[in-house]
Amino acid sequence: MFKKYVLKIYVFFLMVQINFSAGFNISVAPTKVEINLLKNSVEEIYLINNTEKTMKLLSYFETPTEFKNSKFEKIIEVFPKIVTIPPKGEKVVKVLYKINKEIDLNKEHKTYIIFKELPYNLSDEDKNKITIYNEIGIGITGKKY
Numbered sequence: 001m002f003k004k005y006v007l008k009i010y011v012f013f014l015m016v017q018i019n020f021s022a023g024f025n026i027s028v029a030p031t032k033v034e035i036n037l038l039k040n041s042v043e044e045i046y047l048i049n050n051t052e053k054t055m056k057l058l059s060y061f062e063t064p065t066e067f068k069n070s071k072f073e074k075i076i077e078v079f080p081k082i083v084t085i086p087p088k089g090e091k092v093v094k095v096l097y098k099i100n101k102e103i104d105l106n107k108e109h110k111t112y113i114i115f116k117e118l119p120y121n122l123s124d125e126d127k128n129k130i131t132i133y134n135e136i137g138i139g140i141t142g143k144k145y
Contacts, residue, residue, distance in 0.1 A: 025051045025134050028115065032138055035076070035097045036145040037105050043095045045138070047115060049085040056120040057083045059093055062137065063111045072109035072142055075100040084120070095140065109142040 027048040035041055049055045059081055061073035077096045085091045095113065103109065117133040 024136070025049070025055065026057070026115065026117065026136060028136055028138055030138070033095060033113075033140045034145070035095075035140065035142040037097075037103065037109070037142050038099070038144055040099055041097050043097075045093045045095065045113070046090055047083060047085060047093060048090045049087060052087050054087060054120055055085045056118040057085065058116045058118055059083065060114055060116070061111045061140075062114050067110045070107065070109040071103060072140075073111040075103060076111070076140065076142075078113060082118075097142070103142075105144050107143075111140050112137040113140055 027050060029046045029048075033043045033045065035043065047057060059078045061076070061078070063070070063073050075098065079094055079096065083091045083093060093113075093115075114135060114137040116135045119131070119133070
């Protein structure tokens, strides 16, 4: 009895997750980035516009509270910070890490890179509508490999 109940809950959440992911206007690959703190590196993140309209995105870092003292987000950079993606198009954002003496190499460091959709060329008709903008984040982990 209990197993059937748990299975029903699991299937429900799986269906909700599938419905939400099908509605995203943006796709991101890879879904996580791992950085070796012992060497300089440049990691590429692919952003794909799944809509018929041009999309503008702002990228920034956000660190979880338990990692706030690590300074990891201050030693990695993202470029470009603002990206415009054509309809059904794709752009690459790069994350740059330079070896830094101030960071503790014996700890794992974590931050998130957030891609926030910004308004872009809104028509007068669109300005009177309620618009939902996407915001999606992926994890960036830094440690010795």
